Amino acid sequence: MTWTWFHRLGSPPYVYGLATRLTPWFAWPAALLIIGGLWGGLVLAPPDYQQGDGFRIIYVHAPSAWMSLMVYTTMAIAAAVGLIWRIKVAHAVAASCAPIGASFTFAALVTGALWGEPMWGTYWEWDPRLTSELILLFLYLGYMGLRAGLEDTQRADRASAVLAVVGVVNVPIIHYSVTWWNSLHQAPSVMRLAKPTMAASMLVPLLMMLLGFTLFFGAVLLVRLRGEVLNRERSASWIREIVST
């Protein structure tokens, strides 16, 4: 088996070109799926028999929460690859992930709070999922803060990569300790929608939104990656060629 395809991924000009070519392949399906999912979720799906129309916020909330974890995992894997094989592009991927993941986490928190108001009667509940989501937001902010604090890009790459790997070891521990903590203090007070009991007309738009959000993340990541590569290679000659054409 030949590894040239992998080694080529270490070259910034190649990755820049690849990202440019791949972006529409992610962006268009993402747009179609999100529009379709929103149509299905907000218009076609019937109101929930308990929550009425309020449940429809799940079509934004659940995909955001799912993405907040997936982006963190992507970031940590990219960081570990960069740390182990010293691939600069992998560090660029990790650096591009952080603001996207923080935005998804923030969106999940805001939609969770907006959902909580009609359902629980309060914007904020120290629910284990909301709490671990909030902690995840702080992990993202710490990662971005560390990158911002270190002037030297290489040092920022490697130090933030160590932090991302440490964080990914901790995320499950934090999640389970928060769940455990909460179960000691209060009984679950809210009936939740469990996936298998969801009607297909509700479930299909949700799955479309999940896939759409994942592809949307891919598209935004590629755009950010191009910016990151341009910034890192700003003194390289291949940039001048690209800009002049």
Add this chain to the structure above:
Amino acid sequence: MSRFGSPAAGVVVQAGAITRQSTVWAGSHQAPILDAARLALTRDLQLAFRKRGQLVQPLAFFAMVTMLFPLAISPELARLREIAPGVLWAGALLASLLALEFLFRDDAYDGTLEQYALSGQSLTWLMFAKTAAHWLLTGLPLALMAPLAALSLGVSAAAVPGIVVSVAVGSVALSLIGSIGAALTLGIKRSGALLSLLTLPLSLPVLIFGARATQLAISGGPLLAPLELLAALVVLGVTLAPLAAAAAVRISLE
């Protein structure tokens, strides 16, 4: 701060002694890792006892934080007793965060960390020794002082052993987690806020189990389960945190 006639002179001598020995060891291909770690530990303890004022600062801070709650909430002992576990653990967490600054700062200034990295000894073990010294200097005194703070919050004396044990075990985990954050922020000026942003989210499991153990100690319940979970966190920290801290120190020295 003058660099001569201060403990910094001791640092140079001690660091020199370690590097000299390491050259001998490197020849024998049988580096007595534990000896180097023990030397690093005693060196840190000696240096700390020459700056006693610094040792008292986190403790005073802890006492101050404890004092804030009766003033801010109410002087009623019945209410204070209820929130005592939270007060103690929030105070201990903040105090250990404050103390993290002392972990690497002086050694980064005077080049000791570079000497450690160049010494040919396992940097992981040296980081472990430094963290152990840091716990002896900050975590253990905090654990010994926690009952005092607890008593002032109306907790009965019967809870004292449980409180000491839970804070002592929990602060080991806090020191280990903190060593990663402190190593990552080496060389960043005014890194206090960043250090807390990095360290606090990772420390939350310690806070949860520690406060639970303390709460059970106060109410007289069986506190073994949360203590064992705390101990599990310590075991995980002992195995992984020095590795990560050593990697972070290497990165900051590049």
